[in-house]
Amino acid sequence: MSSPPLTITFLGTGTSSGVPMIACGCYVCTSSDKKDKRLRSSILVQSPKTTIVVDTTPDFRYQMLRAQVKKLDAVLFTHPHKDHIAGLDDIRAFNYLQQQSMQVYANQMTIDGLMREFAYAFADKKYPGIPEIDLNTITEEPFYIGDIPVTPIMVWHLKMPVYGFRFGPFTYITDANRIEDGEKEKIAGSQVIVLNTLRKEPHISHFSLSEAIELADELAIPDAYFTHISHQLGRHNEIEKELPSGRHLAYDGLILNL
Numbered sequence: 556m557s558s559p560p561l562t563i564t565f566l567g568t569g570t571s572s573g574v575p576m577i578a579c580g581c582y583v584c585t586s587s588d589k590k591d592k593r594l595r596s597s598i599l600v601q602s603p604k605t606t607i608v609v610d611t612t613p614d615f616r617y618q619m620l621r622a623q624v625k626k627l628d629a630v631l632f633t634h635p636h637k638d639h640i641a642g643l644d645d646i647r648a649f650n651y652l653q654q655q656s657m658q659v660y661a662n663q664m665t666i667d668g669l670m671r672e673f674a675y676a677f678a679d680k681k682y683p684g685i686p687e688i689d690l691n692t693i694t695e696e697p698f699y700i701g702d703i704p705v706t707p708i709m710v711w712h713l714k715m716p717v718y719g720f721r722f723g724p725f726t727y728i729t730d731a732n733r734i735e736d737g738e739k740e741k742i743a744g745s746q747v748i749v750l751n752t753l754r755k756e757p758h759i760s761h762f763s764l765s766e767a768i769e770l771a772d773e774l775a776i777p778d779a780y781f782t783h784i785s786h787q788l789g790r791h792n793e794i795e796k797e798l799p800s801g802r803h804l805a806y807d808g809l810i811l812n813l
Contacts, residue, residue: 611646657688752788
């Protein structure tokens with residue numbers, strides 16, 4: 556699938572509690588470094604013609620304001636956990652300004668979750684001003700959103716199937732701790748990969764730092780960025796110094812051009 560030039564903006568790089576975490580006084584949560592301030596994980600994918608958000612976190616409104624997003628063509632969801640869907644209501648601003656429904660892409664499990672969490676948006680009798688959403692069910696087949704190619708990659712978040720996505724030379728995977736060989740083949744050849752990296756210690760449903768590095772090396776991806784980071788990982792500037800060449804911690808506001 557051919558890909559136009561892409562700009563990737565990291566809207567958030569934190570885990571479900573964000574960093575700093577509420578009421579925590581640890582040395583990471585009290586850091587003054589801007590790179591240790593992490594909203595919930597999401598990215599903006601932009602071509603010259605099309606703008607996509609992957610996941611609408613509880614911080615979605617602020618993320619859109621901070622990144623000065625004036626146009627949004629679609630929302631693409633990885634899975635229905637609250638820290639990835641909770642901000643969907645705030646697409647109402649784009650409905651109003653663009654005078655059209657928002658195109659939402661997700662697998663059936665996630666669509667079912669959206670319809671439960673935002674039942675009012677899908678009711679037969681709709682209250683004025685609710686989000687206007689067009690649901691598009693995706694499978695593992697590649698497709699386009701505007702001019703941006705999207706290849707779904709099915710990964711495992713313990714026992715939950717979660718979608719990662721490849722956009723041309725760029726692959727984004729969050730909330731995973733296992734990827735089957737057939738899905739790894741879809742990632743092969745990427746120039747950049749993003750992987751969730753919760754902490755150094757093993758976790759039941761997320762990659763640890765060493766596991767994420769090992770996976771990026773196994774797939775021979777030149778550049779890897781780690782996201783969905785908890786305060787347990789450590790301060791950004793300390794961990795960054797420990798990483799091998801081509802491996803980096805992502806941070807809120809980081810922009811990649813591909």
